[in-house]
Amino acid sequence: MKKIRAVVIGTSAGGLNALSRIIPELDKDFPAPLILVQHMSPDGSNYTVSLLDRQSELTVKEADEKEIPKAGTIYVAPPNYHLLVERDGTLELSVDPRINYSRPSIDVLFETAAEAWGEELLGIVLTGANSDGSKGAEKILAMGGRVLVQAPETADAAAMPEAAIKRCKKAEVIPLEEIALWLNINCKKRNI
Amino acid sequence: MKKEKILDNEYLEMDLLLEGIYRKYGFDFREYSGVHLKRRLSHRLSVSGLKSFTQILHRVIYDEEFFKLVLLDLSINVTEMYRDPAFYLTLREKVVPYLSTYPFIKVWHAGCSAGQEVYSDAILLEEEGLLGRTQIYATDFNERILKEAGEGIYPIENIKAYTENYQKAGGKASFADYYSANYDSAIIKPALREHILFSFHNLVTDGVFGEMNMIFCRNVMIYFNKELQNRVLKLFHESLVPGGFLCLGSKESLKFSEVEDRFEIVSAAQKIYRKKR
Ligand SMILES: C[S@@+](CC[C@H](N)C(=O)[O-])C[C@H]1O[C@@H](n2cnc3c(N)ncnc32)[C@H](O)[C@@H]1O
Numbered sequence: 001m002k003k004i005r006a007v008v009i010g011t012s013a014g015g016l017n018a019l020s021r022i023i024p025e026l027d028k029d030f031p032a033p034l035i036l037v038q039h040m041s042p043d044g045s046n047y048t049v050s051l052l053d054r055q056s057e058l059t060v061k062e063a064d065e066k067e068i069p070k071a072g073t074i075y076v077a078p079p080n081y082h083l084l085v086e087r088d089g090t091l092e093l094s095v096d097p098r099i100n101y102s103r104p105s106i107d108v109l110f111e112t113a114a115e116a117w118g119e120e121l122l123g124i125v126l127t128g129a130n131s132d133g134s135k136g137a138e139k140i141l142a143m144g145g146r147v148l149v150q151a152p153e154t155a156d157a158a159a160m161p162e163a164a165i166k167r168c169k170k171a172e173v174i175p176l177e178e179i180a181l182w183l184n185i186n187c188k189k190r191n192i
Numbered sequence: 193m194k195k196e197k198i199l200d201n202e203y204l205e206m207d208l209l210l211e212g213i214y215r216k217y218g219f220d221f222r223e224y225s226g227v228h229l230k231r232r233l234s235h236r237l238s239v240s241g242l243k244s245f246t247q248i249l250h251r252v253i254y255d256e257e258f259f260k261l262v263l264l265d266l267s268i269n270v271t272e273m274y275r276d277p278a279f280y281l282t283l284r285e286k287v288v289p290y291l292s293t294y295p296f297i298k299v300w301h302a303g304c305s306a307g308q309e310v311y312s313d314a315i316l317l318e319e320e321g322l323l324g325r326t327q328i329y330a331t332d333f334n335e336r337i338l339k340e341a342g343e344g345i346y347p348i349e350n351i352k353a354y355t356e357n358y359q360k361a362g363g364k365a366s367f368a369d370y371y372s373a374n375y376d377s378a379i380i381k382p383a384l385r386e387h388i389l390f391s392f393h394n395l396v397t398d399g400v401f402g403e404m405n406m407i408f409c410r411n412v413m414i415y416f417n418k419e420l421q422n423r424v425l426k427l428f429h430e431s432l433v434p435g436g437f438l439c440l441g442s443k444e445s446l447k448f449s450e451v452e453d454r455f456e457i458v459s460a461a462q463k464i465y466r467k468k469r
Pocket of ligand 1 (some may be wrong): 331441
C-alpha cells in the first residue's frame with residue numbers, strides 16, 4: 001500500500017453528526033490534509049467549520065482559493081462554490097453550474113483530487129441522501145487510490161454510502177465508530 | 193501506460209490546444225487554472241464525441257463555429273441578480289456615501305456575463321439617487337453573452353429568487369418596479385439601460401479603462417492563475433482614480449497580491465477595497 005498523502009471526504013444529510021464523531025478523534029499530528037465537501041444551503045454560513053473547529057484540536061477552516069493544503073488541517077468547501085484540486089495539489093474554487101443540484105459537488109472534488117494525488121489519495125463517503133460522490137469515488141479507485149465508505153446501517157441517511165458501494169466494488173466499508181481509528185492507524189503508515 | 197504518464201500527455205495536449213486557440217483567435221487561456229480548463233474541455237470532448245484534446249484542436253482550427261462553442265464552455269457565465277446580498281448592503285452603507293459627493297460617477301463591471309450584476313448595481317444607484325449622474329461600462333469577452341446582457345431579458349422563473357435577494361440586499365422599493373413581465377420572461381426597464389454601455393473587453397489582452405470611480409470584477413479572476421490575477425489587478429489599479437473602489441467576489445481578495453499595499457480595506461468580509469491616494 002502507498003502512503004496516504006491526502007484525504008477527501010464527502011457527505012450531506014447527517015454529515016455534521018458523522019463528522020463530529022470523526023474529526024475530533026483524529027491524532028494531533030495527523031499526517032495528511034483533509035478536504036471536505038458537505039452539501040448545505042447556498043446562503044448558509046459555514047456552521048460546520050465553526051462547530052468542528054471548536055470540537056477538534058486540528059484546525060478546521062473554510063478553503064481559500066489557491067491555498068496549499070497542509071497536513072493536519074481540515075479544509076471545508078465554502079457554501080455555493082465548487083472546490084477543486086489543481087494538479088500540483090493547490091486548492092481552487094469555482095462558481096461553475098450546480099451538478100445534480102449541488103454546489104459544492106463531491107464528485108468535482110473527488111475527481112480532481114484523484115488526478116492530483118493518484119495512488120496516494122484516500123476518499124471517504126459518509127452519510128447522505130443522494131448519490132453525489134459515487135462517480136468521484138470510482139475515479140479515485142481508477143487512479144489507484146483507496147475509498148472508504150461509512151457502513152450504511154451506521155448512517156443517518158444510507159443513500160449516499162449505498163450508491164458508492166454499488167458503484168465501487170473495491171471500496172472498504174466500515175462502521176462510523178471505527179473510521180477515526182482507521183484513519184489514525186492507516187494514514188501513519190509508510191509505503192509498504 | 194502508467195496513469196501519471198497518461199495525465200502528463202493529456203496536459204500536454206491541452207497546452208497545445210490553448211496555444212492553438214490563442215494563435216488562431218487571439219483568446220488567451222494559457223494562464224487560466226489548469227484543472228478548471230480541463231474539466232470544461234473534457235465536457236466538450238464528451239458531448240462532441242471527439243476522442244482527444246488534439247482532435248478538438250484540429251476542429252477548432254478549421255471550424256470557427258466549433259470554436260465558438262468551446263469559447264462558451266470556457267467562459268462560465270453563471271450569475272444572478274444581487275448575488276451575495278450582504279455585499280450590496282455593505283456597498284450602500286460604506287461606498288455610496290463617498291460616491292454621493294462626486295459630481296459624476298464612472299463604474300466598470302468587468303466580466304459582466306448576462307448583465308444581472310450590472311442591473312443590480314444600476315437599481316441600487318437609482319435608489320440612492322445617483323444613477324442620473326452615473327455612466328456604467330459593462331464588459332465581457334463573450335460576444336453572445338454581451339448581447340444577452342444588452343437585452344436584459346431573463347427567464348421569469350428566476351424572478352422569485354432575484355426578488356428575495358433584492359430584499360435581503362436592502363432594496364428600498366418593490367423589485368417588480370424594475371422589470372415588466374411578458375409571458376415567460378422578465379424585461380428590465382429600459383430607463384436603467386440608458387446609463388449602461390455594453391462592450392467587448394478581454395481582461396487578459398486588452399488595456400486600461402480609464403478614470404473609474406468604482407470597478408466590479410466578481411467571480412472572474414477566480415479562474416486565473418496567480419500571475420494573471422496579479423496582472424489584472426494592476427490593470428484595475430491603473431484604471432481607478434485615486435480613492436476609487438474595487439469590488440471583488442466573496443472568495444477573492446487582494447491578499448498576497450502585488451497591489452495589496454496600494455489599496456485600503458473598506459470591507460474585508462465583502463471584499464471591497466479603495467485605491468490609496
Ligand atoms: C462566473 S461569471 C461572473 C459574472 C458576474 N460578475 C457575477 O459575479 O455574477 C464570469 C464572467 O467572466 C467572463 N470572463 C472570463 N474571462 C474573461 C476575460 N479574460 N475577459 C473578460 N471577461 C472574462 C466570462 O465570460 C463570464 O461572463
